[in-house]
Amino acid sequence: MMTKTIIFDYDGTIHHTLGIYEPAFRETYQWLTEQKVTEEREIGSVEIAGWLGLNSKEMWNRAGKHDGRRSDDKTDQET
Numbered sequence: 001m002m003t004k005t006i007i008f009d010y011d012g013t014i015h016h017t018l019g020i021y022e023p024a025f026r027e028t029y030q031w032l033t034e035q036k037v038t039e040e041r042e043i044g045s046v047e048i049a050g051w052l053g054l055n056s057k058e059m060w061n062r063a064g065k066h067d068g069r070r071s072d073d074k075t076d077q078e079t
Contacts, residue, residue, distance in 0.1 A: 014070050017052055018045070018048070021048070021052065022045060022048050022049075025043075025048055025051075026043075029043065038063075038076070043063075050062075051063075
């Protein structure tokens with residue numbers, strides 16, 4: 001008889017998500033500011049951690065609230 005196991009990782013138990021997510025976000029954000037897609041601003045680790053679990057649209061909508069755009073503003077791709 002085969003035993004089947006499901007492991008639920010509550011962040012930090014087996015894998016620390018922010019350790020991968022934050023550097024990847026910062027690298028992407030730097031590229032976006034260099035391309036003039038967004039204005040550069042200071043983004044703290046706590047704010048980045050608050051985006052975990054959001055889909056990309058939700059995350060960028062929250063991030064956009066800090067650069068003068070409303071969270072319901074549509075991008076060129078959404079219109």
